[in-house]
Amino acid sequence: MLELHGVTAGYERRAPVFRDASLTVAPGEALGLLGPSGCGKSTLARVAALLHRPDTGTVRVDGTEIRAWRHRAPRELRTAIGVVFQQPRLSADPRLRLADLIAEPLRATGRRALAAGRLAELAPAVGLTEDLLGRRPHEVSDGQLQRACLARALVLRPRWLICDEMTAMLDASTTAALVRAVEEYRARTGAGLLAVGHDRVLLERWCARTVEWADCLAGGVPGENAA
Template sequence: MLELSRITAGYDRRAPVIRDVSLTVADGEAVGLLGPSGCGKSTLARVAALLHRPEAGTVRLAGETVRGYRFRAPRALRTSVGVVFQQPRLAADPRLTLRELIVEPAAATGRSRELAGRAAELAEATGLGASLLRRRPHEVSDGQLQRACVARALLLSPTLLVCDEMTAMLDASTTAALVAVVEEYRRQHDAALLAVGHDRVLLRRWCDRVTEFPTAEG
């Protein structure tokens, strides 16, 4: 499913954030990437999600070597990855209602009408009622907004989920609810998961295996 081979990446070529890191996630497998804040694991997650071009190394997704990143990645590859970030307020357009936020990927691919029913199902699955869906990010809690972000990540039925500190800002009950949503989705779709975090207990309960950063080897 996902193969990251000898990845070097960062935001300044003179000082890469990560150097020569490798990681694999097999089809249907859940892998936890464990490490302290600031170690570079979020940068690796962005590379895995095709949102950041590495300076060196190879990314393979579904057997295909990735050549382009962000909007230059082929649509089929780009939409095969669903991403949930740590801070939902930085990942959400403040002008959109939660309903519009969830259907945002469908609008970007011209499938809004086709996926309207699925968006409603995901909103319900993540615990968002009709009244919340009419609200904008500043009118809801972090947990409610993250529920919408999880629904958005699942909308296009990705085969790989990248959850970068997805539960770091959530209380225990919301964490349990969203992990359950992700796991139910994975059960139904046999999707793979890369869960990035610093909570060893959560990752060991959630994932098939946990690897520690930066010695991440598949």
């Protein structure tokens, strides 16, 4: 399970972005979190991804309560979660070729030897050709860069995938391709998914269950208003 209970989170010297949020994703489940821009969804996604320490509340991954965040979190839990952000140009090192960008988590975790095999597996899965893999971010489109960012999120074969407005800046065909790549990965691995967004139609078509942001703030674990 990926569980957040009674989480309050914000940023230094500011009032909390949200208070008392709860959310649970079951293994293998595709859960959509629907809410307007600026409501705090992305901060919640970062907490769930172990990238942002909440002010209060409890986060558990596969039954283990998280007590350290970012690089201090246990590696086996940190690498169990793959994340795709909304703006690929803000999450990609502009100096790296796309092939190196995808393989970056392998190098960071001492698994460089796996890079060639994982690239051969993931590049076609996300729709990247060999010539694109040799380019840097400024030489490709937003859609092509987001394909590489999705491959990077999958390269460690995570058990949980968090997509934070992954397709918000993309056209319909690229959106469909990325969603298909996520679902093919989930079908092979049984990974759970938290898809965050403001597009109700997309989330309700993509996910087995969709919850409203307001329901996460009710103090309980949403699950009664399945889409």
